[in-house]
Amino acid sequence: MKALTFKRYGKSPEIGLSELPRPSLRDDEMLVEVHAVGLNPIDNMITTGMFKPVLKFQMPATMGSDLSGVVKEVGRRVTRFKSGDAVFASLFDLGIGSLAEFAVVPEHVAAPKPENLDFVQAASIPMVGLTSWQAMKERAGIQSGQKVFIPAGSGGIGSFAIQLAKHFGAKVGTTTSTGNVSLVRGLGADEVIDYKKQQFEKELRGYDMVLGTLRGDEIEKSIGILKPGGKIVSLVGPLDAAFATTRGLNVVLKLVFGLMSRKIMRLAAQREVDYSFLFVRPDGAQLAEIGQLLASERIRPVIDQVFPFEHAREALGYLAQGRAKGKVVVQIK
Known part of the structure; x- marks a missing residue:
């Protein structure tokens, strides 16, 4: 089968199409014929080696995490799916990839594809959907009437997270460029900051949660818009010692991550807010709940380009530019 692989970490990862043997199954796994793959920024980050201490791959490694497709074979302990079922899933953090003609999908990470979505639309959802759900529902416990700041609202994660926050009853603030103001308002954003004209940290106040999606000093700036007791859930770092503990990492990495997050922790404590780093986990049950929201059209996919x-x-290169309005998807079948 064909797969998009990388051969090493670093500046020259040798990304390209390779011919690989069709994978074999364990008893709790399914072989899925992949129809489409949604891309995520971390797909590009992985090849740099940034997450090498945390994410384990055997080289050459197949790229990609999200997929939609049709089940072709099932292991003998698989009970929820059968051959011919249309599914979608995230394979992130499983040491396997999705940018291939076939992928092995553990039963517990898969969910039925919503019937009203095509394969391209369904493939755009898993990681952004699970990340938004785990950040806002699990980590922050967002309640109706609270205020959530979701920067970069027109991007892949932002365009989904805004809609989910509105479903939870929250009021949403976001940032975007002038040309995308109408897009994010259409998704439900209540306060929209045009970052080319305004600085969000000077305009927004009284927020209960920040979903950290932008690198650099944006996370630190966002502390000032939170109420005491508010929460920052960062998707981009810095990694913290709690994350190292959760992953069972060694003492050295705990120390390193603790040092990396020392400044943001100090600033958060001064403001009486909580900072944490979130690493999304695959979860078929949660994805099925998200699928119900998509099936009822309370949330809709936002797709920029299909390659x-x-x-x-080239699709990964386009994503790396950071200009996509919604998700970038690779159509395989």
């Missing part, structure tokens, strides 16, 4: 499989590398 054919033979141009998957």
Whole structure:
């Protein structure tokens, strides 16, 4: 089968299409014929080696995490799915990839594809959906009437997270460029900051949660818009000691991550707010709940561009530019 792989970490990861053997199954796994793959920024980060201490791959490693497709075979302990079922899933943090003609999908990470979505739309959802759900519902416990700041509202994660926050009854603030103001308002954003004209940290106040999606000093700036007792859930770092503990990492990495997050922890404590780093986990049950929201059209996919499989590398390059309005998807079948 064809797969998009990388051969090493670093500046020259040798990304390209490779011919690999069709994978074999364990008893709790399914072989899925992949129809489409949604791309995520971390797909590009992984090849740099940034997450090498945390995410384990055997080289050459298949790229990609999200997928939609059709079940072709099931292991003998699989009970929820059968051959011919349409599914979607995230394979993130499982040491396997999705940018291939076939993928092994553990039963517990898969969910039925919503019937009203095509495969491209369904593939755009898993990681952004699970990340938004775990950040806002699990980590922050967002309640109706609270205020959530979701920067970069027109991007892949932002365009989904705004809609989910509104479903939870929250009021949403976001940032975007002038040309995307109407897009994010259409998704439900209540307070929109045009970052080319305004600085969000000077305009917004009284927020209960910040979903950290932008690198650099944006996380630190966002502390000032939170109420005492508010929460920052960062998707981009800095990694913290609690994350190292959760992952069972060694003492050295705990120390390193603690040092990396020392400044943001100090600033958060001064403001009486909580900071934490979130690493999304695959979860088929949660994805099924998200699928119900999509099926009822309370949330809709937002897709920027669709690339054919033979141009998957170009799709990753386009995503890396950071200009996509919604998700970038590779169509395989």
